Amino acid sequence: MTRSIVLLGGPDSGKTNYIGRLWRALDAGTGALHAAEQPKDIAFVLEITDHLFSGTFAPRTEHSDARRDFEVVVAATKNGPRSNVVVPDISGELWRNAVVDSEIASNWMDELKRADAAVLFVRVGSDQDVRPLDWVTSRKMLERLGQEDDPGLPTQVMLCELIRFLELSLVKREDATLPRLSVVVAAWDLVDAEKFDEGPELYLEREYPLVAGKLADLDTMDVRIFGLSVVGGDLENDPEYREDFLEAGLDTLGWVAVRDGNRWRKDPDVTLPIAWAIGL
Numbered sequence: 001m002t003r004s005i006v007l008l009g010g011p012d013s014g015k016t017n018y019i020g021r022l023w024r025a026l027d028a029g030t031g032a033l034h035a036a037e038q039p040k041d042i043a044f045v046l047e048i049t050d051h052l053f054s055g056t057f058a059p060r061t062e063h064s065d066a067r068r069d070f071e072v073v074v075a076a077t078k079n080g081p082r083s084n085v086v087v088p089d090i091s092g093e094l095w096r097n098a099v100v101d102s103e104i105a106s107n108w109m110d111e112l113k114r115a116d117a118a119v120l121f122v123r124v125g126s127d128q129d130v131r132p133l134d135w136v137t138s139r140k141m142l143e144r145l146g147q148e149d150d151p152g153l154p155t156q157v158m159l160c161e162l163i164r165f166l167e168l169s170l171v172k173r174e175d176a177t178l179p180r181l182s183v184v185v186a187a188w189d190l191v192d193a194e195k196f197d198e199g200p201e202l203y204l205e206r207e208y209p210l211v212a213g214k215l216a217d218l219d220t221m222d223v224r225i226f227g228l229s230v231v232g233g234d235l236e237n238d239p240e241y242r243e244d245f246l247e248a249g250l251d252t253l254g255w256v257a258v259r260d261g262n263r264w265r266k267d268p269d270v271t272l273p274i275a276w277a278i279g280l
């Protein structure tokens, strides 16, 4: 069975680095999902993992880059049902432009229409994050979308529009349940212990109230929110962590923050946002 899962989010939101880390986890087979077959063309994914292995994050995706798809057959158990997961790595700039122009290029629209699951990325601490004056202003901007090209499109307006694209395009799952949306708050290693304990849901409510409201109101998709750290720490600004990371190796670090009753805990299985989204 072929199904595709779309990975989307604005510029600098952590999509590309996640794909690299995800591949290592699928290949190692230590998480909820494993790669059931060797994928055909993963040159670009290996480039990402090369960066991570050397202790640096992979660079942002050029928006002129040809579309790159990471296509992999996954399964939860050795002889269990398989799903072909197609994860396109599209630059956030292109998603952003799609919102500004109120138009998605037809080839990704096709991709969205084939998908019954999506993973939406938001990132802590990005300098690409555009803050509105207040959320009334954002709402007005949301109403005006498509009427002008506004370079200062607030991040939360863009995210609301991306969610709307998903609502319009994702298809019902084969078992007739709602399409699933994993919301991933990336670079979750950057928040302090208190914020960690409060969880990524509360973080969204505070930082992007419009998005949190929209997610809470959705009756067209099932939503779950995760925190993510691709390598478990900040390779860029924390030289000590980088040393530890280089010593420990890529495959033992990185985690997903998941809700466990009323607390949040780190789970080393970075496949979880995908596993939940495809319903395995």
Ligand SMILES: Nc1nc2c(ncn2[C@@H]2O[C@H](COP(=O)(O)OP(=O)(O)OP(=O)(O)O)[C@@H](O)[C@H]2O)c(=O)[nH]1
Residues within 6 Å of the ligand: 009, 010, 011, 012, 013, 014, 015, 016, 017, 018, 057, 058, 059, 060, 061, 062, 090, 091, 092, 093, 121, 123, 186, 187, 188, 189, 190, 228, 229, 230, 231, 232, 233, 234, 235, 236
């Ligand atoms: N601390 C920390 N920083 C991260 C993590 N993931 C990503 N980053 C930072 O986020 C930046 C952007 O990550 P990318 O994976 O390139 O983001 P992207 O969504 O692919 O960006 P575009 O290609 O522009 O759409 C990286 O260069 C890192 O600085 C993480 O888990 N922890």
Ligand SMILES: [Mg+2]
Residues within 6 Å of the ligand: 015, 016, 017, 059, 060, 061, 089, 090, 091, 092
């Ligand atoms: Mg990228």
